[in-house]
Amino acid sequence: MMISLHRKRVLLKAVAISGISAAVTFTGTANARTTQAEIDGDAASTQDVLSWGMGQQGQRYSPLKKINTDNVKKLVPAWSFSFGGEKQRGQEAQPVIKDGKMFVTASYSRLYAIDTKTGQELWQYDHRLPDGILPCCDVVNRGAALYDDLVIFGTLDARIIALHQDTGKVVWRAKIDDYKAGYSFTAAPLIVKDMVITGVSGGEFGVIGRVEARDAKTGKLRWIRPSVEGHMGHIWKGDKKMENGITGKTNATWPGDMWKTGGAATWQGGTYDHETDLIFYGTGNPAPWNAHLRPGDNLYSTSTLAIDPDTGKIVWHYQYTPNDGWDYDGVNELVSFNSGSDKLAGHADRNGFFYVLDRTNGKLKNAFPFVNRIDWAKGVDLKTGRPLETGVRPGDPTKSKDGKKGDVVFVAPSFLGAKNWMPMAYSPDTELFYVPANEWGMDLWNEPITYKKGAAYLGAGFTIKPLNDDYIGALRAVNPKTGKIVWEYKNNAPLWGGVMTTAGGLVFTGTPEGYLKAFDAKTGDELWKFQTGSGVVGCPVTWEQDGEQYIAVPSGWGGAVPLWGGDVAKKVKYLNQGGSLWVFKLSDV
Amino acid sequence: MKSIGQHLFLSCVFLCCLVNPSYAQQGQTDPLNSPMWEDMRRSLLGGAAVVFDDRVQVLAPVDAEDSMNVPVLVDASALGEVSKIVVFAELNPIHKVLELEPLQAKPIIGFRIKVQQATPVRAAALAGDGRWYVGGRIVDAAGGGCTLPSIGSENSDWASRMGEVAGRLWSNQDSTRLRMRVMHPMDTGLVPGIPAFYIDHLEFHDANGEILSRLSLHEPVSENPVLTLDLPRRDSVTVVGADNNGNPVNARFLPGKHEVEK
Numbered sequence: 001m002m003i004s005l006h007r008k009r010v011l012l013k014a015v016a017i018s019g020i021s022a023a024v025t026f027t028g029t030a031n032a033r034t035t036q037a038e039i040d041g042d043a044a045s046t047q048d049v050l051s052w053g054m055g056q057q058g059q060r061y062s063p064l065k066k067i068n069t070d071n072v073k074k075l076v077p078a079w080s081f082s083f084g085g086e087k088q089r090g091q092e093a094q095p096v097i098k099d100g101k102m103f104v105t106a107s108y109s110r111l112y113a114i115d116t117k118t119g120q121e122l123w124q125y126d127h128r129l130p131d132g133i134l135p136c137c138d139v140v141n142r143g144a145a146l147y148d149d150l151v152i153f154g155t156l157d158a159r160i161i162a163l164h165q166d167t168g169k170v171v172w173r174a175k176i177d178d179y180k181a182g183y184s185f186t187a188a189p190l191i192v193k194d195m196v197i198t199g200v201s202g203g204e205f206g207v208i209g210r211v212e213a214r215d216a217k218t219g220k221l222r223w224i225r226p227s228v229e230g231h232m233g234h235i236w237k238g239d240k241k242m243e244n245g246i247t248g249k250t251n252a253t254w255p256g257d258m259w260k261t262g263g264a265a266t267w268q269g270g271t272y273d274h275e276t277d278l279i280f281y282g283t284g285n286p287a288p289w290n291a292h293l294r295p296g297d298n299l300y301s302t303s304t305l306a307i308d309p310d311t312g313k314i315v316w317h318y319q320y321t322p323n324d325g326w327d328y329d330g331v332n333e334l335v336s337f338n339s340g341s342d343k344l345a346g347h348a349d350r351n352g353f354f355y356v357l358d359r360t361n362g363k364l365k366n367a368f369p370f371v372n373r374i375d376w377a378k379g380v381d382l383k384t385g386r387p388l389e390t391g392v393r394p395g396d397p398t399k400s401k402d403g404k405k406g407d408v409v410f411v412a413p414s415f416l417g418a419k420n421w422m423p424m425a426y427s428p429d430t431e432l433f434y435v436p437a438n439e440w441g442m443d444l445w446n447e448p449i450t451y452k453k454g455a456a457y458l459g460a461g462f463t464i465k466p467l468n469d470d471y472i473g474a475l476r477a478v479n480p481k482t483g484k485i486v487w488e489y490k491n492n493a494p495l496w497g498g499v500m501t502t503a504g505g506l507v508f509t510g511t512p513e514g515y516l517k518a519f520d521a522k523t524g525d526e527l528w529k530f531q532t533g534s535g536v537v538g539c540p541v542t543w544e545q546d547g548e549q550y551i552a553v554p555s556g557w558g559g560a561v562p563l564w565g566g567d568v569a570k571k572v573k574y575l576n577q578g579g580s581l582w583v584f585k586l587s588d589v
Numbered sequence: 590m591k592s593i594g595q596h597l598f599l600s601c602v603f604l605c606c607l608v609n610p611s612y613a614q615q616g617q618t619d620p621l622n623s624p625m626w627e628d629m630r631r632s633l634l635g636g637a638a639v640v641f642d643d644r645v646q647v648l649a650p651v652d653a654e655d656s657m658n659v660p661v662l663v664d665a666s667a668l669g670e671v672s673k674i675v676v677f678a679e680l681n682p683i684h685k686v687l688e689l690e691p692l693q694a695k696p697i698i699g700f701r702i703k704v705q706q707a708t709p710v711r712a713a714a715l716a717g718d719g720r721w722y723v724g725g726r727i728v729d730a731a732g733g734g735c736t737l738p739s740i741g742s743e744n745s746d747w748a749s750r751m752g753e754v755a756g757r758l759w760s761n762q763d764s765t766r767l768r769m770r771v772m773h774p775m776d777t778g779l780v781p782g783i784p785a786f787y788i789d790h791l792e793f794h795d796a797n798g799e800i801l802s803r804l805s806l807h808e809p810v811s812e813n814p815v816l817t818l819d820l821p822r823r824d825s826v827t828v829v830g831a832d833n834n835g836n837p838v839n840a841r842f843l844p845g846k847h848e849v850e851k
Contacts, residue, residue: 086782110784126784128776128834130748157748161835173835 034098034146039191040274046544049097050146052188053423054541057336058271060425060500062542066549067586068504072518072528074587078550079119083110083579087139090558091579092421094143094188094498094539096151097552101165104554104581105141105188109155112581113168116545119583123168127155134182134454136204137560142269142421143188143539145196147216152196154185160198162219172219176200180454182207187269192279192309195222199266203284203329206261206457211270211281211307223312227283228262229253229299235312244312253297261451262294263287264301268331268421275336275343276360278315279307282331282347290446290459291325292396292406298323302330304347306362316362320349322386325393326376326444327415327460334359335433337426339481346480348424348435350417351387353380356480368483370476371418371437373467375411394446394460405445405461412441414464416494416560423539425499425507430521432486433478434507436495439467440568464566472571475499475509477524487524489517493571496559498539508551510536512561512575516553516582534578551584617641621709621727625679633675633685634713637721644668645714645724653704656734658811662699663689663712665724670717671696678728680708682735682779683808694793694802695764699817702809703734703777739774739812742783747774754840758826765822767793770815771838777808788814788838791830795823804830 034050042048043055046064054060067075083091083106095104101122102114109127114120133156144153150162150171158176163169176198177183182205190197195213203209209227214220223235229248234241254262263286270281286294286301302321305314320330328351336345336359345359352374356366367380377387395407416438424435442464449459466472473491478484497510506527507519512535518528535557542551556579562572619626620641630636644667653659665671674696676686682705689698696714704710711725741747756769771788778785785808793802801820820826830838 126778128774128784128786131745132748159834170831170833170835173831 033148035148036191036194039147048099049095049541049543051096052094052143052145052190052269053271053333054500056190056192056272056274058333058423059335059337059428060423060498061427062500062502064502064542064544064549065504066544067502067506067542067551069506069520069527071586072504072506075518075528075530075551075584076587077530078583078585080583081112081114081119081121081581083112083556083581088577088579089556090138090140091538091554091556092140092142092559093554095541095552095554095581096144096146097541097543098146100545102552103144103146103151103165105144105153106554106579107139107141107556107558109141109157111144111151111153111163113151113165114581116550125161125163125168127161129155130157130179133157133179133184134202134205135184135186136202138558138563140186140559142186145189145191147191147194147196150216152189152216154187154189154198156184156186158183158185158200160185160189160196160214160219174214174219176212177207181205182454187267190270190272190279191216192272195309197270197279197309199268199270199281201265201267203263203265203267203287204456204458205454206263206287206451207265208262209264209266209283211266211279211305213309213312225305225307225312225314227264227266227300227305228259230259233312247314248299253299255295258294261287261457262298262301266331268333271333271335272309273336273345273359277309278359279309280334280345280359281305281307282329282333284329284331285324285327288449288457288459289325289327290397290449291323291393292398292446293449293459294323296323302328304330304334304357304362306359318355318357318362318364318385320347320353320355321351326351326411328417332419332421333423335424335426337428337480339431344480346426346433348419348433348437348478350413350415350420351376352413352418354433354435354478354480354483355380366480366483370435370478370485371413371439373412373439373441375441394444397446397448403448405447408443408445410441410443412467413438414440414442415444415462416440416464416564420496420560422496422537423498425501427501427521429503429505430477431479432521433480434499434501434521435476435478436497436499436509437474437476438472438494439474440464440472440494441467442566462566464564464568466568466571472568473511475507475519477521489519489524489526493575494561494565494568496535496537496561500540500542502542508540510538510540510553510555512537512557512572514555516540530582530584532582533580535575548585552581554581556580621725623679623709629677629679629684629711633677634721639713639721639723641724642722643724645712645722647710647712647725649710649726649728651729653728653730656705656730656732657703657737657739658701659704659728659730660699660701661710662817663697665696665712665714665722668696668714668716668722671714672717673715674698675713676711678702678704678708678710678809681705681809683777685807686809687807688805690803692800692802693821695819697819698804701811701815703811704728704730705735706730706732735777735809736779738780738783739776741774741812742776752836752838754828754838756840756842758842758844760822760844763822765820765826766817767820767826767842768815768817769828769842770813772813773832775808775810775812775814786832786834788830788832791828791838793818793820794827794829796825796827801826
């Protein structure tokens with residue numbers, strides 16, 4: 001067979017490359033399979049990293065402690081890997097690792113398979129992107145998912161691609177939606193019950209957010225749950241597409257036809273809690289930004305949706321910013337954790353508040369600020385779960401003299417958020433969350449806008465401004481019970497990378513200035529740092545191999561800050577782009 | 590030092606090779622005298638012994654007018670039963686052009702290729718006797734065909750028509766000729782910043798889903814591939830396949846119609 005012959009050729013190439021290192025060490029079986037049970041047990045297993053969040057609950061906690069507060073100073077590079085080409089910038093991925101192979105995505109929808117022992121490339125997949133893609137916030141990709149013999153990731157032209165782990169050949173490919181309408185995909189897929197769960201990006205273009213489940217083996221749709229009220233959900237019984245109930249109640253919280261282009265993009269990866277059997281997916285800002293055009297709560301924007309994986313129905317929701325007028329989104333991850341017998345979950349919102357929810361029903365247990373200045377609300381009512389707004393909203397442009405520009409307000413946090421996409425970590429040892437926060441505000445005003453396919457749908461203007469001369473970023477250890485900030489590390493440029501914590505008493509995160517840093521999880525003391533050569537906005541991971549603990553992190557400045565950061569430019573304009581992966585282990589000497 | 594006599598003799602042998610291919614058939618030396626031939630035999634034909642044979646016809650221009658679109662027709666039907674045809678352009682940076690499993694079709698395939706420089710263009714046909722028969726010719730070219738961006742890629746709109754198929758069937762008593770074109774940039778991956786992106790497999794089915802012929806394509810096939818196949822007589826033919834990104838190619842051809850049902 002011709003096709004299989006071609007496959008064989010590629011396979012032979014891969015075998016030949018790994019054969020070089022086979023002399024040094026065993027590099028894993030050619031037919032490694034990733035089972036759903038392994039994915040469900042990812043948080044506890046130390047030999048691999050199978051899911052976004054280092055476990056589907058998203059804690060980014062590793063029980064490994066070979067690298068710890070005593071010896072972290074001896075951490076040295078094991079190898080580095082270049083993503084190559086001219087496509088530098090914006091490396092926000094979290095690698096996944098299985099049986100001696102690492103799979104890491106890079107900007108511009110690229111995916112690499114690397115021998116974890118040597119750093120040698122096994123294969124790479126470069127997705128051919130059309131010129132008309134519309135990624136709002138840089139050409140990033142946040143990672144891949146492993147399932148069976150597949151490695152699955154999404155692309156900037158809104159496709160999901162499943163590649164064979166051994167060869168990098170396409171096994172299946174699914175179209176999410178029309179990239180010309182503004183749809184794209186940058187998050188890492190989530191694997192739940194043999195399904196691949198994904199969302200959509202494109203909230204700045206008036207797309208409709210939704211969560212989709214596909215058969216992970218074939219890519220066939222199982223259900224679709226829109227995140228804006230009024231839109232019909234669907235479920236597939238075999239090959240038959242059936243209606244599965246409208247999301248919410250049409251026009252309950254949206255006026256007129258505005259819900260038809262209502263945004264609420266599900267652009268961040270979801271988490272899954274096996275204890276409650278719920279998928280937690282965040283939703284973005286309602287569209288357009290100009291909230292005067294859409295009075296009402298605008299459900300289910302700026303919310304966490306808890307979705308039943310079997311039925312594709314919303315079990316509960318919690319909305320962080322009703323009638324969002326500041327582009328605060330609600331898309332940040334919901335991280336499950338237990339406190340005694342309480343099944344809780346933590347969420348650090350762009351709007352500046354940290355929320356603790358009962359994850360069985362979405363009821364608010366606690367809410368408190370994790371940044372120093374919040375202008376739009378003075379708190380969150382723990383009884384009603386609603387924010388206590390101060391009235392600091394941009395003025396209605398229709399009430400201005402010329403009808404073209406409403407009153408300008410200064411409001412903190414900025415729309416890039418007290419915390420953006422970069423995932424936080426939770427340590428069951430310290431019972432603290434480690435939150436990559438930023439202190440900044442914005443001048444914000446509203447303008448008239450009408451929807452046009454593929455065009456930015458904002459109706460707002462803005463400039464971001466730092467609040468302090470000496471720092472924007474602040475890695476904060478947050479106690480979810482007391483709301484206290486236990487320690488903080490201040491950083492000149494805004495923090496934009498993921499956080500990881502380990503049983504070794506360490507917290508790792510990167511800085512735009514190029515450092516990967518390790519902190520004492522209890523005290524916040526900086527114990528180690530390494531200059532990677534470009535800004536670190538990726539997510540660190542750790543795993544164990546041949547008795548040694550390794551740490552990996554992508555390096556490559558980019559993301560939304562240099563594109564949207566306004567007055568922040570003075571802090572970031574000399575940060576150089578890059579595109580590489582660094583792997584560390586303890587020095588032998 | 591060679592004597593003049595020896596030199597004349599060698600030249601004579603060389604000339605004889607050109608005018609009398611049957612000499613080469615017996616001798617197994619490469620009639621095109623290509624430095625890459627042994628590499629090709631090893632990498633593409635598994636090192637098997639071959640027979641150079643004019644019954645494997647490769648029709649192509651002596652000079653490529655357009656290095657990005659060199660028309661080629663391979664016809665191995667004079668061999669009788671053929672299970673596989675491998676086509677390669679050995680001085681291209683990517684050698685392999687395509688591989689045809691004729692199955693029920695005649696061992697004939699028409700297509701267009703990109704050439705990077707003057708190169709032999711060859712076809713190896715695996716015949717019913719288990720032996721490889723090889724034919725070919727040299728195509729001269731100004732060069733650059735594989736490392737220039739496709740015309741489509743220079744136009745920001747290339748993605749909007751990608752995968753569009755046009756084609757037509759012509760039938761006589763026992764066979765149906767299909768000539769078709771698929772819109773696709775067929776990027777080689779050798780242009781900086783543009784990854785390899787090409788249709789890599791196509792299958793031709795009849796209305797009952799029976800596989801008539803199977804084709805794998807590689808980077809050197811020209812942008813918007815134009816393909817000609819001689820299939821067994823059928824009223825309709827369906828082509829299904831995909832590129833290396835998994836984008837599908839899917840079309841049905843009906844007799845006498847230019848347009849294609851998707």
